[in-house]
Amino acid sequence: MDHVERLVIFRTETAAFEKAVRRAFDLGEPVPAVPSCPGWSVTDLVRHLGGVHRYLGHVLRERLTVPPDPAGLALPEPADGPDALADWFAQGARELAELFHELGPDTTVWTWSAEQTSGFWLRMQLIELAVHRWDAESATGTPGPLDPAVAADAVTQTIEVMAPARRGWQQAPPGAGERYRFRRTDGPDSWTVLFSGDQVLLEAGSTAPADVEAAGTACDLALFLWRRLPPTALRAEGDAALLPHWFTLVPPV
Structure with missing residues (x-):
């Protein structure tokens, strides 16, 4: 897959993840647990993935070539309530996709790997998003398979x-x-x-x-x-x- 193909699937998986978490939240309290992530509820899963997206959005937006200083990193937190949390996730994923589109695959940025490119992050985040979409769907039913x-x-x-x-x-x-x-x-x-x-x-x-x-x-x-x-x-x-x-x-x- 190239960068463009990955970005198309990233957007599709974003929509599927959001749909899955909204379905889980519609069940009311208690928020369903995520069987594949012991100790986590769907709320925890959304906060985790949304936080990762905002962290990487900061890296990409600022074109950082060293890891950001956690002490000076102030990322927006979601408002209270399931609908607000789902909206918060969707906004962060949408902004991250726009950054991937803007930067293309070859912009030099910090990663934890030897490959220091924006393309590394899209590949990594598409895989993580697809797995967590599977996690979110498994909280309320039978999850759909990952794209082959x-x-x-x-x-x-x-x-x-x-x-x-x-x-x-x-x-x-x-x-x-x-x-x-x-x-x-x-x-x-x-x-x-x-x-x-x-x-x-x-x-x-x-x-x-x-x-x-x-x-x-x-x-x-x-x-x-x-x-x-x-x-x-x-x-x-x-x-x-x-x-x-x-x-x-x-x-x-």
């Missing part, structure tokens, strides 16, 4: 970007040569991942034997890697015990 292209990109991004970062942030144990293969059942893609010491290596096109192969739709693979689905949601061949071990090698944040 977004889901496949989420698998790649998790392996190439998130896994090395999380290992560094959480001081994960060194890899001992564990080789995972994730195979998509609704498309031709597969991802082979080798943990070697401190490295996470995506082995493109690898046919080397894997310790475990996990198969599922792109959506199911992405949701597993985001800890939304259990290992049993995937079809495993080989050492199935290595699937939960993934989260030892790639600790959640």
Whole structure:
């Protein structure tokens, strides 16, 4: 996907997230819990995502090349009430989309990754928004699947970007040569991942034997890697015990 395609889906996912949270709020008190985010209600989920959008809006608007100083960062808080909270989210997401449109993919800005571009943030935020839309929908019923292209990109991004970062942030144990293969059942893609010491290596096109192969739709693979689905949601061949071990090698944040 390119920047334009991602932005179109970002706007679609924004509308779907807003619809899901308004449906949850319409049920009244208590606000529904989010099963996939233990300890969170839909209110907590909206505040989290809306806060992230405003934080990144500040980074992009100011073209920051260093992380903002939290002490000097005053972001607008939502007014009280479910309707006001949903409106607050929608405004922040809309403003963030406009900034992504204005800056394009190649504007230099601070990120927590080696890639210091506005395009990095759109890719990251589209994936996070799609997963949290799934979360919000799961609070009141059966969630719709992630867009297949977004889901496949989420698998790649998790392996190439998130896994090395999380290992560094959480001081994960060194890899001992564990080789995972994730195979998509609704498309031709597969991802082979080798943990070697401190490295996470995506082995493109690898046919080397894997310790475990996990198969599922792109959506199911992405949701597993985001800890939304259990290992049993995937079809495993080989050492199935290595699937939960993934989260030892790639600790959640």
